[in-house]
Amino acid sequence: MYSLKLELKLNNQEKSKLAGCAGFARFVYNFGLSMLTSSWDFEGIKAGDSKRLTAIEKVFTNYVKTNADYTWMKQYPSAIYSSALRNLAKAVERWRKGDSGFPQMKSKRRGDSFTVLKKAGIYPAKGESMLPFTNKQVLQPGKRITIPGLGEFRLKRPIPFLCSSQSFTISRTANKWYVSFSLDVEKVPPLFHSVESVGIDLGVKTFATLSDGSTIVAPSSLKKAKTKLNKLQWRNRRKRAIR
Incomplete structure (x- = not known):
């Protein structure tokens, strides 16, 4: 207590x-x-x-x-x-x-x-x-x-x-x-959410679209990582083509 x-x-x-x-x-x-x-x-x-x-x-x-x-x-x-x-x-x-x-x-x-x-x-x-x-x-x-x-x-x-x-x-x-x-910190009130569960659809225009209609924008760090990955993949394909 x-x-x-x-x-x-x-x-x-x-x-x-x-x-x-x-x-x-x-x-x-x-x-x-x-x-x-x-x-x-x-x-x-x-x-x-x-x-x-x-x-x-x-x-x-x-x-x-x-x-x-x-x-x-x-x-x-x-x-x-x-x-x-x-x-x-x-x-x-x-x-x-x-x-x-x-x-x-x-x-x-x-x-x-x-x-x-x-x-x-x-x-x-x-x-x-x-x-x-x-x-x-x-x-x-x-x-x-x-x-x-x-x-x-x-x-x-x-x-x-x-x-x-x-x-x-x-x-x-x-x-x-x-x-x-x-x-009693071991007995805390339960948390109730208005939406118990939602479906997630990973898309191109948005990072994720939920079944309740809301969308989640991709964080800037993820966008930078994707851009860097695309460049590395392009360089690897170019090296293979030259060989």
Whole structure:
């Protein structure tokens, strides 16, 4: 498994958009942490952290987001708050195992960051296999990247090769924004061509004519080589004639 971290080239409007997404993720994380710790004091409820967080996400989806005071949340994709609660679950799990301290409330002073995840793929019909790479975001080489739920953004440095990823983390360091994503270079999206196969006819007027009607002009180096070969053949025939 490999990962890339690239700096985004943003205008002021895009910076404000990403800052808003980070604030939304921070709000959801803190909301989930507060609800989880409060639920530990409820009597008569026997459930693990995972089930409690699942219930908290349902409460957030069905009640908090529908509240008139939180209509501003509708401008942000659901993948942001789902990932925020998923990150909280991982933090609690690490604490339970003793690998880290108890999760703390997120603060803007620690920097902005959030994660988006491309969810389920596309299934042609019930019972059939998922179409390849539809559960991942395919990334083309170049200085543009499409982030699920957020749209297309420019990059300072290009993506070096064709790849795909499912999870994207956007973070801010000082005044610079970055996107990082994991990928498996051994599993790249298949390349599809509009014409699978064509016939080739080598001719005189053109170097080659394809069955789809297009032609290929002979390179200049080939023309020079042909001219040189013709001269050598003419000289050899002339020598034989003189003898």
